[in-house]
Amino acid sequence: MIELVYISEASHPFSLDELQDLLTRARLKNASLDITGLLLYSEESQRFIQVLEGDEYEVNRIYDAIVDDPRHTNVRLLGSNKITRRDFSDWRMGFSLIDDSLPDWPGVSDFLAQSAKPGQYLSEPHQFGRQMLMFFRERLQQNRDENDASHINR
Ligand SMILES: Cc1cc2nc3c(=O)[nH]c(=O)nc-3n(C[C@H](O)[C@H](O)[C@H](O)COP(=O)(O)O)c2cc1C
Numbered sequence: 001m002i003e004l005v006y007i008s009e010a011s012h013p014f015s016l017d018e019l020q021d022l023l024t025r026a027r028l029k030n031a032s033l034d035i036t037g038l039l040l041y042s043e044e045s046q047r048f049i050q051v052l053e054g055d056e057y058e059v060n061r062i063y064d065a066i067v068d069d070p071r072h073t074n075v076r077l078l079g080s081n082k083i084t085r086r087d088f089s090d091w092r093m094g095f096s097l098i099d100d101s102l103p104d105w106p107g108v109s110d111f112l113a114q115s116a117k118p119g120q121y122l123s124e125p126h127q128f129g130r131q132m133l134m135f136f137r138e139r140l141q142q143n144r145d146e147n148d149a150s151h152i153n154r
Helices: 016-033 056-067 128-153
Strands: 002-010 036-042 047-054 072-082 094-097
Touching: 002 056, 002 128, 016 036, 016 056, 016 094, 036 128, 047 056, 047 128, 056 072
Parallel strands: 036 094
Antiparallel strands: 002 047, 002 072, 036 047
């Protein structure tokens, strides 16, 4: 079993309908292939980050299809590692918007609602994929804080 993490840039700003459509199809397929994971989308930066977990062959096959998907570009593989257990075992593909408005869809993860304690991702034995997601979330939060600060100082 492997976990695979990538980031990408949306080809255009995604509407909630488009995201929902993407997720509905992805979850059906992931369920049939026993692939789990989490997808985050930032409306601010129009970036995706996704963790895929599952059988090595199936994950690589899905990833090849994802790389070819014209809905995003600059797909960059951050890592691909062998794992013995899943971090997202309950999620056929959890989803969260990074930005403020979290739609109330079934399956929208509470990932971002969890408190991000400093160093949390170092002290807890999570795998690379989950750590990357936490890092991504914190970086976005920092950017937002810095923007807010420069706004106040102006
Ligand atoms: C950001 C992003 C994430 C995606 N995640 C998944 C996924 O987890 N599982 C999946 O099957 N397809 C995912 N897709 C869709 C695939 O790129 C592709 O459209 C799909 O696998 C094609 O399936 P089909 O040939 O059965 O229609 C994603 C697409 C994008 C743009």
